[in-house]
Amino acid sequence: MATIADWLGAGCLVAGAVLALAAGIGVLRFPDALSRMHAATKPQVLGVLLLLLGIALRLRSPADLGMILLVAVFQLATAPVAAQMIGRAAYRSGRLDRSLLDADELAERGPDGGPAGPA
Amino acid sequence: MTTFLAVVLTALLSVTALLALTRLYRGPSLVDRVIAADMLLATMVGAVGAEAAVNRHATTLPVLVVLSLLGFVGSVSLVRFAVREQQ
Numbered sequence: 001m002a003t004i005a006d007w008l009g010a011g012c013l014v015a016g017a018v019l020a021l022a023a024g025i026g027v028l029r030f031p032d033a034l035s036r037m038h039a040a041t042k043p044q045v046l047g048v049l050l051l052l053l054g055i056a057l058r059l060r061s062p063a064d065l066g067m068i069l070l071v072a073v074f075q076l077a078t079a080p081v082a083a084q085m086i087g088r089a090a091y092r093s094g095r096l097d098r099s100l101l102d103a104d105e106l107a108e109r110g111p112d113g114g115p116a117g118p119a
Numbered sequence: 120m121t122t123f124l125a126v127v128l129t130a131l132l133s134v135t136a137l138l139a140l141t142r143l144y145r146g147p148s149l150v151d152r153v154i155a156a157d158m159l160l161a162t163m164v165g166a167v168g169a170e171a172a173v174n175r176h177a178t179t180l181p182v183l184v185v186l187s188l189l190g191f192v193g194s195v196s197l198v199r200f201a202v203r204e205q206q
Binding site: 006024 | 120124127128131132134135136137138139141142148150151153154155157158161162164165168169171172173175177180181183184187188190191194195198199201
């Protein structure tokens with residue numbers, strides 16, 4: 001039983017590291033700030049969660065599980081907020097490639113997003 | 120198996136951190152640098168956690184909690200600064 005958990009944990013660790021590597025490649029290769037943010041946040045959150053699952057599968061003590069759960073909850077709660085604020089800042093400072101946009105729902109607010117309410 | 124796992128994880132996470140550092144160095148705007156710094160910090164969370172998992176100790180788990188909150192506070196404050204700067 002212990003070895004199965006160990007192997008599963010090792011697999012989760014490697015998968016999480018591979019996802020983090022995918023995020024790194026995306027951040028380096030993608031053309032503008034919005035797509036870089038997309039590349040950075042999504043596989044990175046799943047990658048960190050997989051790494052945490054790997055840690056939990058290898059440590060297997062209740063106190064450690066609580067702290068790992070705390071880290072996972074923090075990541076899940078803060079990553080969307082940070083991504084939303086970064087995307088908003090990228091849009092309002094014009095750091096985006098408009099030819100890559102399918103729909104620009106903020107366009108009617110004026111040039112470069114305009115004053116879209118309090119920052 | 121432990122050594123192999125350590126080598127693989129070290130290689131993957133080191134390359135990730137290097138890619139994030141490259142974007143941090145090249146990134147044309149502050150927003151790109153904030154994204155890269157955020158990703159570098161998440162890679163550090165992964166690396167510290169992977170070390171704890173490989174060596175089976177829990178002494179660095181509080182560091183993970185601090186790092187995961189620090190990344191959020193850092194990127195949000197920098198991004199607000201960036202928006203105010205360019206208005």
